[in-house]
Each structure stands twice: as C-alpha cells, then as structure tokens.
Amino acid sequence: MSNKNWKAPVFLDLASLEEPNHDEWSQITKTHHEVIQPRKTVADFKQPVVLEASSVTVEPVAVVVAPQTEVVDEFLAADDVVVPESKPSLTPDWVWPAVGATIVVAMCLEIVFFLVGIFTEHFVLGVAYLGLFGAIFAAIAYAVRHYYDDIRRLSDISELRAKGEGLFQANDFGQSHQYMGELINLYQARPGMVHRLEKFVAKRSDSHSDRDTMLLFSENVMKPLDAKAYEITVKRSKETALMVVLSPFAFLDVILTLWRNIRLIRDIASLYGGRPGFLSSMGLIKKVLQSLAYAEVGELLADSAAETVGGSLVAALSTHIAHGVGSGVMTARVGVHAMKICRPMPFVQNDQPSIKGVRKAIITSVKGVFDKEPSKYAEPQV
Amino acid sequence: MTRTLDRSVRLAVTGLSGSGKTVFITSLINQILHGMEGEQLPFFEIVAAGRFQGAKIIDQTNLHVPAFRYDKAMQCLMVEPAIWPQATSGISEIRLAIRFKDQGMIAKRFDRVSTLYLDIIDYPGEWLLDLPLLDMTFAQWCQELTEMCEQEPRVSLAQDWLAYMEKLDAAEPASDEQLREAANLYTQFLFETKKSEHGLSFLQPGRFTMPGDMKGAPVLEFCPIPHLPEQCAQFSKKSLFKVMEQRFEYYKNHVVKQFYAEYFSSFDRQIVLVDILKALNIGSGSFNDMRRSVESVLKSFQYGKSGLFNRLFNVKISKLLFAATKADHVTPNQLHHLESFLKHMISESQNNIAFEGVAVDTMALSSVKCTQAATSRFQGQPISCIKGVPKGDTKEVALFPGEVPTEIPTQDDWLEERFNFIEFRPPSLHDIKSKGVPHIRMDRALQFLLGDKV
Secondary structure, three states: OOOOOOOOOEEEOHHHOEOOOHHHHHHOOHHHHHHOOOOOOOOOOOOOOEOOHHHOOOOOOOOOOOOOOOOOOOOOOOOOOOOOOOOOOOOOOOHHHHHHHHHHHHHHHHHHHHHHHHHHHOHHHHHHHHHHHHHHHHHHHHHHHHHHHHHHHHHHHHHHHHHHHHHHHHOOOOOOHHHHHHHHHHHOOOOOOHHHHHHHHHHOOOOOOHHHHHHHHHHHHHHHHHHHHHHHHHHHHHHHHHHHHHOOOHHHHHHHHHHHHHHHHHHHHHHHOOOOOHHHHHHHHHHHHHHHHOOOHHHHHHHHHHHHHHHHHHHHHOHHHHHHHHHHHHHHHHHHHHHHHHOOOOOOOOOOOOOHHHHHHHHHHHHHHHHHHHHHHHHHHO | OHHHHOEEEEEEEEEOOOOOHHHHHHHHHHHHHOHHHOOOOOOOHHHHOOOEEEEEEEOOOOOOOOEOOHHHHHHHHHOOOOOOOOOOOOOEEEEEEEEEEOOOHHHHHOOOEEEEEEEEEEOOHHHHHHHHHHHOOHHHHHHHHHHHOOOOOHHHHOHHHHHHHHHOOOOOEOOHHHHHHHHHHHHHHHHHHHOOOOOOOOOOOHHHHOOHHHOOOHHHOOOOOOOOOHHHHHOOOOEHHHHHHHHHHHHHHHHHHHHHHHHOOOOOEEEEEEOHHHHHHHOHHHHHHHHHHHHHHHHHOOOOOOOHHHHHHOOOOOEEEEEEOOHHHOOHHHHHHHHHHHHHHOHHHHHHHHHOOOEEEEEEOEOOOOOEEEEEEEOOEEEEEEEEOEOOOOOOEEEEOOOOOOOOOOHHHHOOOOOOOOOEOOOOOOOOOOOOOOOEOHHHHHHHHHOOOO
C-alpha cells in the first residue's frame, strides 16, 4: 500500500450533527475574540465507522481552539522576510517614562503646594481653586478613557482585517463563521445595513468556501461602504485642489492640505466603523503615512506617470493650478490608503480602490471654477 | 436594431452516460428561470448585479427535434418522495430567452434590455464514444478492441462473444443469421460491461447500447472481429470481414457523421460532465476506462483548426468547462480536491485545448444538492460530514464520505475497498416552486459559460 493516506467513509449519528446556525451570528460577542485561526480538520481512520449516540459529544461550530500566531505589522505581513532589528538605541528604554514621571510628579507637587498656599491665605479661594483643578483632572481622565476606547476599536478593526487576510489565503472551509459573525456585529446596528446583511445571509450556502463567503460579504455588504468612502475621497480631493489653487501663499497650502487629509482619514475610519477621536486618529494617520511610504513601486510609478503626463498639460496653464491638482491627487492617494487600512475586511478581489478617476474629476472641478468666473463678469457687458 | 444586438449561445452539454447531463440541464434551466430571486446565484454576475430581467423557455428553432421535457424532469424532482429524472434515450433540445440590461457601450446609453438566446441539447452520452470511430478504419478498430479484450474485466465478460467469433472465419462468407448472432452477442457483452457493478464506459459503438430510433436496423448488425488476420485486405467481397467493414463504414458515414453534423455544428460553448466518484467507487478498471473514454472523446473534439471534429463539422467552440458532477456527495472542504483530481485526470487534453486558444476551466459542481454540510466529533476530533438520504433508502444518514484523492491513484491504492461514495436521493423539493433548486457552484458554471455574453 502506498503511503497516501486517504480516508474511508465514516457514518455518524444524526443527533451528533451541528449545522452552522446563522442566528448565532447576531449573538456573537467580542469575548470569543482569540479563537479564530484557519485550521484543517484532522481525522485518522480507515474503516467505515458508525457512531453511537452516547459516545458522541457535540461542540459548537464556532469554537475552534487554535494556537495564536504572533501579530506582525500589517505592512510587513505580506511576506515572510525577516527584517533585521535595528541597533539598540543608546538611551535605555526606561529613560522616557522616567522623564515623564518626573514631570508629572513635579506638576502634582506644584499643584498641591499651590493649593496649600492658597488655603492658608483664604479658605474660599482655596475651595474655588480646588474645584477648578478637580474639573481639569476629571476632563483629562475622561479624555484618556475615550482615547483608550478609540485605540481599542481601531486595533480591533486591524485585527479583523488580519484575520480576514489569513482566512482568504487559507481558502479553507467552515472557518470563517466566527469572523463573519464579528463583521455582522460591527455593522448590524447601523441603519440601512440590516437588509444588506440579511441579503448576505440569504445568499450564503453551506457549500461556500471561506473565500466564497468573504467575496459574498464584500459584494453584498462592503460594496456600498466602499463606494461611499470613494465618494468622500473624491470630494475631499477636489476641495483640497481648489483650496490650494485659490490660496494666496505657500504656507497656507500646507496647512490646508494637512487639515483636509486628516479630516479625510477620520471620515473614512468612521465610515468603516472605527469612529476615531482626535488623538487616536493621529495613530491612524501614522499608519496611513507608513502605508503610503511602503506603497508598491508599481502603483507609485503608474500614479506618477499619469501625474507627469497629465500634469504637464495643466502645468502649461499655470504652475499654481498644477500644484493644486497635485495636492488633490495626493489627498486622493491618502484616501485610498486610508480605505485599505480602515476596512475590516481586506480588499480581496479586483475591487481594489484606485485613484484613476480622481484626477479627471479634480481637473474638471478646478477648470469649472475658472470657466464660471469669467462668464459671471462677462454677462453684464453683453 | 433590436434584432442585431441580440445574442445567442449554443451550449453543448457533453458527458459519458450516467454523468448527470439531464439533471444538469434541468437544474441549469431551473436556476435561470428563478434568476429573478437572485439569492441562489450570487456568483452569476448579471443576477448579482441586478441586471437580470427574467427568462423564459421559448419555441426551439429546429422543430423536428423533440423538445427537452423540462416540465417532466421537474415533476420527477417535485413529487414526494423525489426521484431522479429518467436517463436520456434520444436527442432533445430546448431554447431559453434570457432578458438582461445590457452593459455594452452603446446599449448602456439607451438603458436597453437585450435578449440572449440559449440553446441546449440533451442526447445520450453513449453516442459520444462514436466520435473516436470516425478517425479509424475497421481493421484498426478490431485491433484496438482485441487488445482491450485481453484485460479484465473484459476478458471474462466477453467470453460468449469471443467463443462465438472463434468459430467464424473472417475470410469466409457468413450467413445473415451468423452476422446477427455475432452482433447480438457483442451487444450483450456491451450491456454486461455497462452494468453498474462493472461500470465501464468505453463502449463502442454507442448506438448498440442506446439505439435511439435505429433499433433493429441492419446497420447496427456488425461487430469487431477479434484477432484479425494480417492479410484481411485481400479477402473476397463476400467475406465476413468485408461485410462487417462495409457496415462499419456505413455506420460511420450515415449515423455518426450525420448526427454530429446536424446537431453539433454551430456550438460555441461546451461543458463536459465527469462523474469521478462513481468511477472511483467501482475500482481501477472502471476508472481507467472512464479516463480513456474522456481522453479519446476530447481528442476527437480537437479544438484547433487541425482537429478532426473541426475539420468535419466546422465547430468554433470558444469556451470549454470540465465539471466534476455530484460534488454534494463529498464534504464541502473537499470540493477543491475533486477539482484538482479532475484537473490531473485531463491535464494533457486540457493543455492541448488551451493551446488552441480556447478558454478552459475545471470545476466541481452539483446540479441538485442532495446533502447538507454539518460538523460533528469523531474520536475527539472535529470532523465535517454530510447529511442526506441515500439512494434506495428512506432514512437520513450522516456520514464522512471518505476522502477524494488529489492525485491519480496508483495500482497499489486500489487494493483496499477504499472508495465508497454513497449515492443520495434528490432532496425533497415539493415546495420549491418559489425558489430555484439548491445547487453547488452552478452559478460559477453559468458565469464561466455565459458571463461574457451578457
């Protein structure tokens, strides 16, 4: 006999069966978080076996215990290349916490001494200051709590995306149940999404592989969100382009571009379910910038090529307009990368967003401004 | 204007006998007719994108061909308890009109609804094996069959016929009685090999086991002559050999060629259905036989300009789909095993066809899904299994059906009773009126076959 170990049929007891239950999806909570990792069902048997009802225990489908793999930075996750660690920095790790602690302690002491001093001078004044400081502390504590919530939510999203990537690559069967449950959880509270989710559940069949299921979800649930995100990107890009074209000096350009970009990233994150606050969106911005920096060479070449060819046309008109259009395209690129980072399900098919159409829209809108304005003044003369 | 923009596709559904052509066609029609619901065909683009505007069975263009009885086939599936539709015994044809919102450059502008006409024909799979005969002389055919009959299980099954032929002399004239008897014994031998316990599929000529409207015609009264002497070409005109040869040539020219010229020209899409599980079940002999059949059929379907089929009938097939049917008989996580097994099995033919510029794909599908996927525990391990009612039974069972190999089994692998894929009864569909028949990957098959036309 060869060493190929194909398995023979096995009869099982009907009572032992567990069919994936769609209702369960609405009840899935975050506590199940660590369970998903694609794995194969292993079974080592040769002869047909009929099972007895008493010997069979039924386990819920969703719970698949698997070893946790370590989390790799998402922009490195694409390959298995081992990145050598950079040289350990000369300052020890504890220096900055120590500096921070010193400052905080000093501040607290300063405040306490200040309050004690005030109290000795006048009781009412002391109470008033105490109240004021209390309010400030409360505000800070509140902000910090929110900041942590935001960070948690964002990291949940990127965790989900990593999971989705793993599932899609593995192309297994029946492992995506948990993941889909979490995605459904993420969106079911949102108005207008429920019927899309229902459509997805109706279309799913037990013979769909994990990849099929993800494609279905992407097509039925994520697509309108993607369209909306793209719309926002185009809109913000146009705004940026126009503002830069109209702004009188260079410094203002920078400020405007930065402001619109941050706004864009936050909008997209909220759309996909991240809802970041101000501080946590800083982390997001960092990620987007990293993603931009690591963007594939090909993508960059394509973009820049279009920019050079198309841009020279505009540049012939005015360097300032060209600059504006450039900022617009840059904003669009930021938007596209923000979409890739904020989407809880990775872009898997050929529905990857691209900035192809954006540049045309920007030029049209910039042109529109200059086309309209002269005609406004021209009219009274006629 | 409206007429010129409409399109038509002729789909050839090919498959050896018992591979599920009739059920496939029935399900295909059913899925398309129920396309408006949109839930069953998520991977068929026009349906998923909401461009589908309805479909209808319309009158076929070839009025002399019997109509494919879709209603009858559906009735079989919808009675309680459901039964599989009868196997095909003759040719039949059906024409569907599919209305959809056009995405073409011009049509899109006018928000036009276009129509795609889809012609499907059903015919006995047995006839397919007549195709390789066209490329052979009678002597070559005899040679091939002699070789085949030296191996089990054919040796023992052909005993009667071989013994009778032993007594005849190919060089001497034979009486009509003798000819008839020889053909009769040969036909019996073919029927014997076709029985489910032997499950052989390389049965030539195809009309012997499935005569259609030719039952009892003298053209079917011939058979190969085993151990043909070398100098047979010089035999007299009245000799057994010459008479047989003449009938063989007549069969080729008037039966086979005519059939394919009439129905198979002007086809532009083809699907080849293969029932791998059945062949695996019966064993090495059946499996190798099926493999040989599929290969030789594909060889005669040579898709380029040089191919025999093309030369004779001027067919321009642009898309070819190989489908492993009855994918619901294995657990869903083994669908891609089934697919890669099929790919291995036909890799050579597939390469040749793809080389000729034909789009080729392989797929595992199930026209009517009889089982449900489930999971259970076996010896402490999670195990995925399927649930359904076995053929000839009334009680539902749950089983892990065994594994589909991903590579072609070697001779050693057949020793044990390794493969035992159980056949299932069709699911209870009597309340299915408002929905399409459950299926596996029919939508992907539709997308591949029709996707570029709509």
